[in-house]
Amino acid sequence: MTRTLTLTVNRQSHRIAVAPETTLLHVLRNDLALNGPKYGCGLGECGACTVLVDGLAARACVLPVAAVVGHEVTTLEGLATAEGLDPVQVAFIEEQAAQCGYCLNGMIMSVRALLNHDPHPSKQAIRAALEHNLCRCGTHVEILKAAYRAAGHDDEGECV
Amino acid sequence: MRTLTDISQDSSRTRRGVDRQASGGAGAAHPHESAIKHVTGRASYIDDIVAPADAVHIALGLSPVAHGRLTRLDLEKVKAAPGVVDVITIVDVPGHTDIGPVFPGDPIFVDDEISYVGQCLFAVAAESHKAARLAVKQAIVEIDEQPASLDPVAAAERGEFVRPTHVQESGDWQQVLDGAPHVLEREQFVGGQEHFYLEGQACLVTPTEDEGVVVYTSNQHPSETQKLVAEVLNIPFHAVTVEMRRMGGGFGGKETQASPWACIAAIIARRTGRTTRIRLPRAEDMRVTGKRHPFHNRYRLGFDDQGILLGGDITVIGDCGYSPDLSEAIVDRAMFHADNAYSLGQVRVTGHRAKTHTASNTAFRGFGGPQGMMIIEAAMDDIARQVGEDPLTVRKRNLYRAGRDVTHYGQKVEQLELLHDIVMQLEAKSDYWARRRAITEFNANSPIIKKGLALTPVKFGISFTAKHLNQAGALLHVYTDGSVMINHGGTEMGQGLHTKVCQVVARELGLDLERVRITATRTDKVPNTSPTAASSGADLNGQAARDAATQIRERLFDFAAAHFFKDQGGLDREGMRLENGELVAGEGESAHRIPWGELVQAAYMSRISLSAKGFYSTPLIHYDRQTAKGRPFYYYAHGAAVSEVSVDTLSGEYQVTRVDILHDVGDSLNPAIDIGQVEGGFIQGMGWLTSEELKWNEAGRLVSDGPATYKIPTFGDLPPVFNVELMQGHPNSQASIYRSKAVGEPPFMLGMSVWSALRDALSSLTGYRECPRLDTPATPERVLMAAEALRRRQATATAVEETSDDLA
Numbered sequence: 001m002t003r004t005l006t007l008t009v010n011r012q013s014h015r016i017a018v019a020p021e022t023t024l025l026h027v028l029r030n031d032l033a034l035n036g037p038k039y040g041c042g043l044g045e046c047g048a049c050t051v052l053v054d055g056l057a058a059r060a061c062v063l064p065v066a067a068v069v070g071h072e073v074t075t076l077e078g079l080a081t082a083e084g085l086d087p088v089q090v091a092f093i094e095e096q097a098a099q100c101g102y103c104l105n106g107m108i109m110s111v112r113a114l115l116n117h118d119p120h121p122s123k124q125a126i127r128a129a130l131e132h133n134l135c136r137c138g139t140h141v142e143i144l145k146a147a148y149r150a151a152g153h154d155d156e157g158e159c160v
Numbered sequence: 161m162r163t164l165t166d167i168s169q170d171s172s173r174t175r176r177g178v179d180r181q182a183s184g185g186a187g188a189a190h191p192h193e194s195a196i197k198h199v200t201g202r203a204s205y206i207d208d209i210v211a212p213a214d215a216v217h218i219a220l221g222l223s224p225v226a227h228g229r230l231t232r233l234d235l236e237k238v239k240a241a242p243g244v245v246d247v248i249t250i251v252d253v254p255g256h257t258d259i260g261p262v263f264p265g266d267p268i269f270v271d272d273e274i275s276y277v278g279q280c281l282f283a284v285a286a287e288s289h290k291a292a293r294l295a296v297k298q299a300i301v302e303i304d305e306q307p308a309s310l311d312p313v314a315a316a317e318r319g320e321f322v323r324p325t326h327v328q329e330s331g332d333w334q335q336v337l338d339g340a341p342h343v344l345e346r347e348q349f350v351g352g353q354e355h356f357y358l359e360g361q362a363c364l365v366t367p368t369e370d371e372g373v374v375v376y377t378s379n380q381h382p383s384e385t386q387k388l389v390a391e392v393l394n395i396p397f398h399a400v401t402v403e404m405r406r407m408g409g410g411f412g413g414k415e416t417q418a419s420p421w422a423c424i425a426a427i428i429a430r431r432t433g434r435t436t437r438i439r440l441p442r443a444e445d446m447r448v449t450g451k452r453h454p455f456h457n458r459y460r461l462g463f464d465d466q467g468i469l470l471g472g473d474i475t476v477i478g479d480c481g482y483s484p485d486l487s488e489a490i491v492d493r494a495m496f497h498a499d500n501a502y503s504l505g506q507v508r509v510t511g512h513r514a515k516t517h518t519a520s521n522t523a524f525r526g527f528g529g530p531q532g533m534m535i536i537e538a539a540m541d542d543i544a545r546q547v548g549e550d551p552l553t554v555r556k557r558n559l560y561r562a563g564r565d566v567t568h569y570g571q572k573v574e575q576l577e578l579l580h581d582i583v584m585q586l587e588a589k590s591d592y593w594a595r596r597r598a599i600t601e602f603n604a605n606s607p608i609i610k611k612g613l614a615l616t617p618v619k620f621g622i623s624f625t626a627k628h629l630n631q632a633g634a635l636l637h638v639y640t641d642g643s644v645m646i647n648h649g650g651t652e653m654g655q656g657l658h659t660k661v662c663q664v665v666a667r668e669l670g671l672d673l674e675r676v677r678i679t680a681t682r683t684d685k686v687p688n689t690s691p692t693a694a695s696s697g698a699d700l701n702g703q704a705a706r707d708a709a710t711q712i713r714e715r716l717f718d719f720a721a722a723h724f725f726k727d728q729g730g731l732d733r734e735g736m737r738l739e740n741g742e743l744v745a746g747e748g749e750s751a752h753r754i755p756w757g758e759l760v761q762a763a764y765m766s767r768i769s770l771s772a773k774g775f776y777s778t779p780l781i782h783y784d785r786q787t788a789k790g791r792p793f794y795y796y797a798h799g800a801a802v803s804e805v806s807v808d809t810l811s812g813e814y815q816v817t818r819v820d821i822l823h824d825v826g827d828s829l830n831p832a833i834d835i836g837q838v839e840g841g842f843i844q845g846m847g848w849l850t851s852e853e854l855k856w857n858e859a860g861r862l863v864s865d866g867p868a869t870y871k872i873p874t875f876g877d878l879p880p881v882f883n884v885e886l887m888q889g890h891p892n893s894q895a896s897i898y899r900s901k902a903v904g905e906p907p908f909m910l911g912m913s914v915w916s917a918l919r920d921a922l923s924s925l926t927g928y929r930e931c932p933r934l935d936t937p938a939t940p941e942r943v944l945m946a947a948e949a950l951r952r953r954q955a956t957a958t959a960v961e962e963t964s965d966d967l968a
Contacts, residue, residue, distance in 0.1 A: 035208040036201025038408070040358050041442040045867040048358055076201040089199040096191050096832050099840060100654025101198035102358040102408030108199060130875050134867060136358050136409050137654050138840030140878050 005069050009034065010078030020066035024058075025049045027065045028075060036076025036105050040134070047106035047133035050113075051075050057113035057129075076105045079112060088112050088150040095146035099137035106133045111147045121151050164764070165641045167757035185667035186660070186898050189832035193659045193678060194406065194652075205408050206362040206378045211435045215364075216245050218425060218438040219292035221282040221299050222448060223274045226308035226517040226860030230270050230281065234300035238284055241298050243291030246432050248424075249282045255394030259423055261384055261416040265322065265483035266520065268392060268423055274303060275482035276518050277861045278447035280420070285428045285436060293441075308860040312479035312514035313456050322484040323513040328495055328788040330568040331506030336471035340462025343472075344542055347459075349935040350531045352479070353452035353524055353848045354864070356872050357653075359408020361418055361449065362439040365425040372399030373426045378407045379418040380651050381691035386683045392423040393430060400426075405680040410653035411844070412523030415691045416485055417449045443865040451854060452524035453478040453490055455531040461539050462505075467547040467554040471506030474498050474535055478528065480513045481520040487513045489625050490523065494532030496569060496792060500909075501579055501619040502536055502555070503564035517860050523693060525844060525908045529620055534936070537616055537912050541919050545931045551920065552592060552615050556583060559617070570789035573619070573796065578890045582800045582822050583617055589883070590615070590802040590820035599804070603924040610807050611817075612921025616913040617800040620906040621793030622695055623781050629690040630778035630794075632700035636665065636708035638770040642757035644669065644676045646708070648774075649689025650701035651681050655904050656833035657697040663830060664702045664897065668709035670738030671756060686773075695797070695902035698829060700776055702897040708774030713738055716759060719768050720745070724754060780894075795894045797901045798887075799823035801842065801910035803879075807921040812944025814921070816846065816914055818881040823910070826892035826901035838884050838907040845911020847873040849936045850918075918943060925950045 007014045009032060016031050028034040028051070037060050040048030044062035051060045052074040079086035085093075088111050098104050107130065114121055114129040121129070126147045135143060197203035221238075223230075239247050250257055250269040260266040270281050281301065286292035309315050337343060357378075364376040372395060379385055382402035390400045402422070407414060421438045429436040440448065456479070461472035476494050480487035491511040498509050540558065544551040559580060560573040567573065587593070592615060599611045624630050634648040646665045652658045658678040666673045679685070690700065720743055721733035731745040731752055738744075743754045764770060783790035801821045807814040823838045851871040855864045864870040891899035918938050923931045925947060932946040 029207075033210065034201075035204070038205070038359070039207060039439070040360075041867050043442065043866055043868065046358065076199075080200060085199070092199045093191065093195045096189075096195065096836070098192055098195060098198040098654070099656070099836055100358065100407060100409045101192075101194060101203050102205065102654075104198050105201060127875050132874070134356075134358065134872060134874065136356050136411070136844070136872060137836075138843030138873070139836060140843065140873075140875055141839050141882060141884075142836060144875065144878075 005066060007065070007068060007073060008071070009073045010075060018065055021064045023061055024051065024063040024065045024068055024073070025060035028060060034075045034077050038102055038105055047110065048103055050106040050109040052109060052113055055113065055116040057110050076108060086112065088115065091150035092146040095142050095149060097139060097142040097146040099139045103133060103135040107135070107143050111150055115151060123148060123153060126151060161640070164761050167641055167761065186663040186829050187827070188663065189830055190659060190663060190673055192656055193662055204405060205359050206364055206376055207439050209364050209376055211364060211437055215435040215437050216285040216287065216428065216432055217289040217292050218428060218436060219284050219289065219296045220280055220444065221284065221296045222444065223270060223277060223279040223281055225274060225303050225305045226277045228274045228303040228305040229272055230274055231304050232300065232302035233281060235282060237298035237300070238295045241291070241295035243287040244284060244295045245287065246285040246428055247282060248427055248431070253392055253427060256391040259388045259392065259420060260483060261419065262486060262488070263323070263484040266485065268420060278444070278519060280448070283424050283428065285432060308517040310516055310518065310856065310860050312454070312477055312516050315514040315516055316477045316512045320515045321513050322480045322515045323488040326492060326495065326511050326785065326788070328509045328569050331471065333471045333473055333506040333508045336506040337460060337462045337473060340470050341464050342546060343460060343462050344539060344546065345460045346538065346542060346933070348457050348534060348538055348933065350455040350457065350534045351936045352454040352521065352854050353852055354446055354854060354870055355411045355413030355451070355524060356870065357407065357409030357411060357413055360440050360442055360445040361414070361421050363421045363425050364435065364437050365422065365429040366435045367429045367433055370399060371395050373429055375400065375402045375422050375426060377402060377404060377418055377422045378414055379404050380407070380410045380415040380653065380693060382651065382681055382683050383687070383689040384416070384691065385419045385422045388419045389423055389426045393426055402683045403680050404651050407651065407653040411525050412527065412693065413449060415523040415693050417522050446865045447862050448519060450481055450485060450520040450522035452848070453480060453487065453521040453528060453531060455479070455494060457535045459535050459539060463543055465547065466557060467543045467549055468557050469502060469505045471504065473508050475510045475512070476532060477512045477514050479516055479521060481516055481518045483520040485520040485522050487521065490528035492625055494528035496621055496625070497529040497532035498535050499567055500533040500536045501560060501617040502558040503560050504568050507568045509568055518856065525841065526905045527694065529905070530845065530848070530909050533909055533912065537916060541916055541931045545923060545929060550596065551916070552587065555615065555617065559583065569792065571791045571793060574893050575796065575798070575890065578824060579617065579619065579798050581890070582798055582824060582887055583615065586615065586800045586802060586820060586822040589822065592802060595804065608808060608810050610809050610921040610924045612805045612807065612917040612919070613802065614913050614916035614920050615800060615802045616916050617798065618906055618909045619796045619798055620909065622699065622797055622902045623778055623792060623794045624690065624694045624696060625783060625792045627781060627783070630696070630700065630781060631690060632704040632776050633686040633689065634701060634704035634708045634774040635685050636705065636712060636772050636774065638712060638760055640761055640764050642675060642760050644671065645679055646676060646705055647679050647682070647685045648701040648705050649681065649686045650697040651692040653692065655697065655837060656830060657692065657701065659833060660698045660829045661702055661705045664705050665709045668706055668713060671741055695904035695906065697904065698900070699896055699902050700778070702829070703776035704774040706774065706897060707776055708772040711772040711774065712770065715768060716743065716763060719763050719766065720754065720759060723762060723766060725752060795892055795896065795901065797824055797903070797906040799906055799910055801913040803913035803917045805914065805917040805921055807918060807943060809925065809947040812940035812947065814918060814940065814943060816879045819879040819883070821884045821910055822887055823907055824887040824890060824901060825903050826890065826896065827899045828886055829898060829900045831886060834886055834903050835884055837903045841905070841907030842910045843873050845908040846914045849911055849915040850938055851877070853937045853939055922946050922950060926954055
């Protein structure tokens with residue numbers, strides 16, 4: 001049954017008529033035209049759909065939209081500000097951390113979520129934060145380098 | 161146009177976010193052409209394309225059984241379900257109903273016979289994806305179920321093949337085997353692999369104002385999809401336009417198997433007159449599409465006391481699934497690579513294409529080559545144990561060398577020095593022998609944890625073995641602001657092809673990379689293209705783009721020589737060049753320089769064409785199937801990897817602790833992209849041989865149908881030490897694009913070093929006297945079972961020895 005829900009996405013308020021069990025991913029992509037988050041597996045297992053809910057990483061493909069009412073949702077499109085790209089996005093460009101690019105939304109949002117509560121995480125913490133995001137191209141080395149760079153590990157030490 | 165744009169203020173400068181890179185011609189490590197779009201979410205994939213509000217969504221009705229006859233398909237309730245717009249079965253197909261890409265055998269929908277779980281019975285179009293999926297469940301399906309053939313070895317014994325058997329023979333292999341001092345006889349099972357492209361199969365079709373369609377598809381072969389859609393709709397090819405901007409991964413899984421969804425969506429789009437969208441749910445995607453072929457390999461190989469191969473008899477059985485698809489060429493490629501980097505001697509190689517009741521297995525990075533190579537890499541380890549040498553020593557002795565440099569299909573291996581250099585340099589860089597000693601010592605003192613080390617080389621043939629596919633086209637436009645559009649037949653799936661092609665054009669025209677933009681692959685821009693496959697994307701399309709750019713350059717030189725500085729006798733045509741955004745004529749201080757924009761505008765005003773189409777076809781290649789001899793490959797790409805593993809022999813769990821790679825890309829077109837391909841190929845190859853296990857139940861239903869049950873490598877699987885280098889100083893011996901080499905597939909096979917290292921660790925349980933059979937994927941379960949088997953044999957052997965001692 002359709003209900004009218006008020007969502008806060010990327011600092012903007014939206015009123016949407018939708019069945020409350022509809023996934024957040026569906027609403028973001030189909031109703032709000034926010035295509036940063038991707039459909040990968042639909043099971044919350046690959047991470048391609050990751051968004052931030054109150055700054056924490058969440059999997060939009062298994063989250064009912066009603067669950068985020070009253071919370072701040074941020075998508076990849078909401079990371080950049082008037083001053084420019086988020087430092088995590090810049091780090092991913094600088095490290096050339098994309099092959100096909102489809103997993104990148106999840107990687108960037110997961111790193112952003114980690115940095116939100118720990119601006120200088122250890123390399124181990126970064127690897128742990130990304131462990132459940134899948135990348136099929138095998139771009140793991142560059143993605144890790146980008147995450148390390150965003151977290152301020154600029155040293156040339158071993159990459160992994 | 162009536163007036164030209166003002167080019168005095170050059171606008172092609174700094175873009176958002178990152179500094180502009182200095183000149184990015186070929187050879188430079190310029191970032192991916194979509195880098196900024198990737199990180200901001202503006203890179204558009206198929207499911208991101210905005211469709212009209214009245215677009216319809218497709219869901220598929222799939223067979224629940226592997227083999228049988230469809231006796232009843234009642235779709236009345238489906239048609240009556242809420243939101244349903246259209247329902248189609250095979251009787252609704254206006255044209256061809258068989259969409260086999262090379263050979264017939266792939267019905268678009270089941271007519272009578274059902275051949276696998278997941279085969280398409282019907283399609284539903286509805287106002288929403290959810291409505292379509294709910295409607296599918298209303299179907300009444302009755303099937304006369306029959307026993308499914310799921311064992312390819314049994315199928316081969318019964319002569320059930322999707323294509324005829326092919327045999328390659330060199331010399332009197334039988335006599336060699338009879339006279340060989342040692343003979344090794346083994347068999348192995350090499351598992352398949354799910355592509356798991358992160359973006360699943362997806363397609364959007366819009367009807368056009370005439371009888372045609374525009375197809376947006378995540379697809380490695382737009383021209384073939386154009387053909388199949390036209391044939392299914394029974395319309396001319398020119399009424400179908402296929403567009404492909406980028407894929408979220410392909411890996412071979414979208415070479416032939418992206419077409420069925422386009423065909424189905426096109427039929428619906430024509431019937432309803434509405435834009436039609438299809439995107440397979442992940443579990444369906446994994447069930448309905450084919451995978452890398454599992455192989456059953458058997459081999460008898462004769463060798464001398466030094467472990468050098470004399471000859472033998474090799475048989476490969478590819479599990480093709482229910483239809484031919486690309487299996488003829490895939491099993492051929494397994495046969496072509498049964499030697500990997502080693503001279504086999506006098507040998508017979510036989511390839512069977514077994515038919516089973518599973519999805520039709522298809523292209524996957526390496527295209528059968530990896531499955532073929534597993535034979536000889538297994539044999540190298542086995543022979544080493546038998547002659548009591550380190551496996552690396554035996555591998556080096558068997559590498560192609562002068563006097564032993566012709567393959568079993570008659571092609572000469574040209575870059576022998578390169579092959580040996582790679583192995584020797586990597587041996588030194590990875591400190592192989594010191595680590596070997598340390599590991600042997602460690603294992604002697606560690607009863608449970610065993611370490612293993614292995615170096616495996618790669619020699620991979622580059623070219624489509626279907627000769628006619630080795631061609632490419634490109635279309636280059638120069639606009640009057642000086643900006644350049646390049647379009648070509650290749651598709652971008654993350655391999656960096658578009659970036660490389662832009663670099664080629666920038667280099668030929670002496671322009672900054674910012675001036676060159678690539679546009680989506682479209683069948684109405686460059687026609688009759690080949691799939692982006694066989695690692696050949698940059699080789700073929702790079703050359704075609706270069707051809708187009710060269711034509712423009714020469715045309716502009718001719719124009720400039722006649723047009724500029726007429727009063728001074730014109731410009732010297734001979735020494736002209738394009739560099740740093742200028743045409744330069746003459747040398748030193750007397751050189752004349754004409755800015756690119758000015759040159760282009762002058763040419764336009766003088767009615768000179770600023771557009772060119774380029775073409776390329778690979779020279780030299782041929783293969784005669786009757787004699788099974790020829791030169792199917794333009795050249796070989798090489799590489800080698802050293803992997804070290806640490807195995808818990810009581811649980812079977814293991815870690816890959818260090819990997820060193822040295823890989824040959826000739827003179828690299830883009831080192832950053834190539835390194836990424838090498839790393840990614842290795843990781844995917846490692847996944848194939850270790851954690852990625854496909855499981856079917858007894859009824860032929862795939863049960864590993866999602867990321868929770870099918871494990872691809874993740875960050876935790878990355879080796880803590882991972883050194884990757886490109887081989888320097890060996891340009892391609894053939895005149896490939898700037899003497900570079902293809903890089904898509906070859907590094908995939910570097911993953912074999914991990915599997916060989918696991919066998920090395922296990923072999924230590926026997927004092928390196930035996931090497932266990934280790935089928936793949938070598939999951940912890942398989943490693944544990946191999947360890948247990950070795951321990952049991954050791955115990956028996958020890959008991960026998962003790963008994964003998966007693967008797968003595």
